[in-house]
Amino acid sequence: MLFNSLEFLLFFPVITLIYFVLPHRVQWIWLLAMSYFFYMNWHAEYALLMAACTIVTFVCARLIARVSEPKKRKAALWAGVVFNIGMLGYFKYTGFFLDIVQRGCDLLGLPVTTPKVSILLPVGISFYVFQALSYMIDVYKGRVKAEQNLFKYALFVSFFPQLVAGPIERSNRLLRQVTAEHRFDWERTRQGLLIMLLGFFEKVVVADRACMYVDAVFGSWQAASGAQIALATFVFAVQDLCDFAGYSYIAIGSAKILGIELMTNFRQPYFAHSVQNFWARWHISLSTWFRDYIYFPLGAGRGGKFKQARNMMIVYTVSGLWHGAALKYVAWGMLNGALQVIEGLLPQPKNKPKFPKLDLLLHILWTDFLILITMLIFRASSMRAAAGMLLRIPTAWNAPAIATGFSGMQALCTGICFLVLFAIELIHEKRKTLTGITDKLPGCVRFVLYLLAVLAVIVFGVWGPGYSAQAFIYFQF
Amino acid sequence: MKKKTILYVAAWLLALVACVGLLDGAMRRDDGARKYDAFFGDELGFDVFLMGTSRMFDSVSPVELWRDYGITSYNLANSSEPLDVTRWVLDLAMDVHMPKVAVIDVYYVTHSVDESWTYPYRHMFLDELPLSMTLKKFEAVRATLPRSEWMEFMFPFSLYHGRWEEILSGNVERQVDCESFTMGGELRFGRYEKTFERVQEISGEEQPGYQALREIAALCRERGVTPVFVMVPAPIDAREQIAVNGVAKIAQEEGVVFLNMLDENVIDYAADCYDEVGHLNPDGNAKTTAWLGAWLAEHFYFEDKRGDARYSYWDEHVRQYEAYRAANWP
Numbered sequence: 001m002l003f004n005s006l007e008f009l010l011f012f013p014v015i016t017l018i019y020f021v022l023p024h025r026v027q028w029i030w031l032l033a034m035s036y037f038f039y040m041n042w043h044a045e046y047a048l049l050m051a052a053c054t055i056v057t058f059v060c061a062r063l064i065a066r067v068s069e070p071k072k073r074k075a076a077l078w079a080g081v082v083f084n085i086g087m088l089g090y091f092k093y094t095g096f097f098l099d100i101v102q103r104g105c106d107l108l109g110l111p112v113t114t115p116k117v118s119i120l121l122p123v124g125i126s127f128y129v130f131q132a133l134s135y136m137i138d139v140y141k142g143r144v145k146a147e148q149n150l151f152k153y154a155l156f157v158s159f160f161p162q163l164v165a166g167p168i169e170r171s172n173r174l175l176r177q178v179t180a181e182h183r184f185d186w187e188r189t190r191q192g193l194l195i196m197l198l199g200f201f202e203k204v205v206v207a208d209r210a211c212m213y214v215d216a217v218f219g220s221w222q223a224a225s226g227a228q229i230a231l232a233t234f235v236f237a238v239q240d241l242c243d244f245a246g247y248s249y250i251a252i253g254s255a256k257i258l259g260i261e262l263m264t265n266f267r268q269p270y271f272a273h274s275v276q277n278f279w280a281r282w283h284i285s286l287s288t289w290f291r292d293y294i295y296f297p298l299g300a301g302r303g304g305k306f307k308q309a310r311n312m313m314i315v316y317t318v319s320g321l322w323h324g325a326a327l328k329y330v331a332w333g334m335l336n337g338a339l340q341v342i343e344g345l346l347p348q349p350k351n352k353p354k355f356p357k358l359d360l361l362l363h364i365l366w367t368d369f370l371i372l373i374t375m376l377i378f379r380a381s382s383m384r385a386a387a388g389m390l391l392r393i394p395t396a397w398n399a400p401a402i403a404t405g406f407s408g409m410q411a412l413c414t415g416i417c418f419l420v421l422f423a424i425e426l427i428h429e430k431r432k433t434l435t436g437i438t439d440k441l442p443g444c445v446r447f448v449l450y451l452l453a454v455l456a457v458i459v460f461g462v463w464g465p466g467y468s469a470q471a472f473i474y475f476q477f
Numbered sequence: 478m479k480k481k482t483i484l485y486v487a488a489w490l491l492a493l494v495a496c497v498g499l500l501d502g503a504m505r506r507d508d509g510a511r512k513y514d515a516f517f518g519d520e521l522g523f524d525v526f527l528m529g530t531s532r533m534f535d536s537v538s539p540v541e542l543w544r545d546y547g548i549t550s551y552n553l554a555n556s557s558e559p560l561d562v563t564r565w566v567l568d569l570a571m572d573v574h575m576p577k578v579a580v581i582d583v584y585y586v587t588h589s590v591d592e593s594w595t596y597p598y599r600h601m602f603l604d605e606l607p608l609s610m611t612l613k614k615f616e617a618v619r620a621t622l623p624r625s626e627w628m629e630f631m632f633p634f635s636l637y638h639g640r641w642e643e644i645l646s647g648n649v650e651r652q653v654d655c656e657s658f659t660m661g662g663e664l665r666f667g668r669y670e671k672t673f674e675r676v677q678e679i680s681g682e683e684q685p686g687y688q689a690l691r692e693i694a695a696l697c698r699e700r701g702v703t704p705v706f707v708m709v710p711a712p713i714d715a716r717e718q719i720a721v722n723g724v725a726k727i728a729q730e731e732g733v734v735f736l737n738m739l740d741e742n743v744i745d746y747a748a749d750c751y752d753e754v755g756h757l758n759p760d761g762n763a764k765t766t767a768w769l770g771a772w773l774a775e776h777f778y779f780e781d782k783r784g785d786a787r788y789s790y791w792d793e794h795v796r797q798y799e800a801y802r803a804a805n806w807p
Contacts, residue, residue: 006628006635407642407646408646409642409645409646410642413642443485447485447488447489447492450489451489451492451493451496454493455493455497455500458497458638459500459504459641460641461638462639463635464635464636464639465625465626465628465629465636466636467636467637467638467639467640467643
């Protein structure tokens with residue numbers, strides 16, 4: 001069940017209503033049942049994987065908490081890690097690694113043919129596996145106590161708003177919240193709904209419309225002009241943010257309505273003044289996961305600049321792999337790591353800039369330029385395509401543009417949406433909130449404003465079967 | 478929650494539903510209204526329903542049937558309509574008005590309902606159905622459309638909200654050429670020279686539309702309506718003719734009259750066709766209407782309502798229709 005589906009718009013109010021009607025002792029059981037129902041809407045059988053991940057990490061954590069011998073504790077931790085990473089590896093990376101082996105054999109001239117496999121990737125596996133691992137590691141590190149109730153823990157792993165696209169929560173924040181008593185609160189609901197509305201705007205109005213142009217250009221980049229590729233890369237950068245952040249907002253908003261606070265996952269990343277700062281604002285729950293569970297255990301910045309650079313490269317290579325099983329994702333991750341290593345090696349200016357605002361703006365623009373290059377690699381169909389596109393931008397800038405099927409009206413709508421999005425991001429960057437601003441307005445103005453915002457999302461959003469004027473034109477039969 | 482908050486939320490939800498309703502009306506295509514408004518808005522009912530594909534709405538004019546025979550009819554035919562869909566359109570239409578005769582065009586007997594590439598046309602009739610018929614509409618949708626398309630028929634706004642681009646750019650193309658005064662019929666002006674070679678061979682194979690014809694016959698029996706199967710003049714190919722010829726057997730089994738106008742010398746194929754596939758132009762339409770009108774008048778008793786003041790709006794339709802025809806088909 002997707003957030004941007006009519007099924008979810010029916011599912012969520014119904015489960016919320018029942019949730020608040022139920023007595024506290026069964027509220028969390030209801031949430032657990034509905035979370036599994038939500039997940040099983042895709043492929044019911046894959047809920048078994050989530051259940052296996054839950055049981056294994058629960059048992060391992062209990063063992064870690066129960067035994068005091070370090071070796072046994074470590075063995076239990078590694079058993080859980082190997083099981084989960086193995087499961088993730090099998091479903092997500094089998095094809096990728098076989099492909100790498102095949103390429104290696106071809107390169108060496110070995111007569112080996114690896115089997116072609118087609119394994120369906122279970123939705124959300126990268127998210128719930130990381131969430132479960134963080135819990136187990138936190139128990140091992142003594143940061144949290146092992147949960148005694150398997151089903152309460154199962155709810156922590158499967159909590160539906162953040163199950164398939166994050167934020168990847170930590171047990172010390174979420175585990176107690178999901179099982180605590182929550183009463184209906186109108187003000188909290190209003191805020192949750194507004195956050196969800198922002199999410200729907202970003203997802204169905206901005207991202208899903210922008211992707212039409214992006215898909216057209218990236219799909220025929222060999223014929224597209226350099227200017228089109230550059231524009232499509234910019235549009236993709238916005239699409240990617242809105243796709244991901246939009247989904248996160250819907251997750252955060254719906255959890256808030258249920259009384260559960262999820263962490264902020266995106267904080268105006270395109271206002272970042274450095275690549276490092278970008279990663280402190282982009283997919284924060286994942287960045288901090290890598291920081292806490294890979295970068296810090298590797299030694300972080302301890303041991304000199306070389307070790308710091310090495311650790312950074314390891315973290316971002318793994319991050320690239322997490323994002324997708326293809327060489328381009330690895331290259332994308334490594335490039336992000338390398339940019340941050342270079343940033344760390346650059347000398348810091350000794351004096352304050354004469355024009356700090358201009359200096360900040362230039363830093364932001366430079367960072368966005370670098371991020372756009374990484375985004376092009378991320379979106380391109382392969383490394384070869386990415387290289388070709390990067391080369392084509394300057395060499396075929398004025399080449400004839402290809403037909404994208406994106407009409408002037410669509411472009412105008414997308415442009416207006418980008419401006420609205422920029423205004424919203426600017427408001428958030430100024431440490432203000434939309435609710436904070438709208439709350440100062442008179443009730444009747446807010447009434448109309450909310451109504452117009454919802455109607456705009458309904459009309460301009462890309463949802464439903466999709467209207468095609470062509471299909472309705474009389475073709476004489 | 479305070480009473481004031483409850484009222485605020487209720488008022489807001491009400492306003493949202495009202496706005497969506499208004500937008501729904503504003504964003505729908507008007508083809509369905511142009512084609513069917515006169516049917517749903519009529520208070521006196523019709524003697525005859527004309528059902529089927531575009532061949533039917535290009536071949537038989539309800540206005541001329543009225544003008545020349547005093548028969549009230551409505552052309553409910555729709556483009557590329559498989560007979561399984563015609564069965565449901567007839568069923569739904571009979572809930573609105575009960576005719577004496579249902580004339581069913583059998584041309585699409587070779588087509589099955591699974592050929593859903595034509596499904597957008599089904600919106601024209603289904604979108605116009607009143608809310609009170611929602612349950613039966615759902616039955617029809619369930620029977621004739623794949624599950625993935627149910628939502629857009631039961632909640633058409635899910636489809637039409639995407640029309641903003643077409644509306645704002647002013648680039649709206651018509652789906653049908655009928656006007657409110659043509660009572661579902663259509664006049665298409667042009668001439669395309671066609672030839673026609675009659676094939677008498679009869680299909681021994683079961684065709685996709687045969688079962689629907691049996692169901693239509695049963696439905697009509699159940700509702701006390703006389704069905705008439707008809708193949709209007711059309712320069713169709715041998716394969717289609719063989720399938721259409723097979724309808725005679727179904728008609729005989731079901732005790733239904735089958736008028737195969739392919740065997741009659743009704744039109745001049747060289748002069749009376751409009752396009753490459755042989756839809757009829759106004760001349761072909763007039764000849765076919767005259768032929769069918771004469772047959773209906775001969776075989777059924779329809780009270781001649783011409784001169785009855787309650788039916789004067791039909792005379793107004795005739796005036797508008799003739800002016801429209803004269804302006805475009807000198």
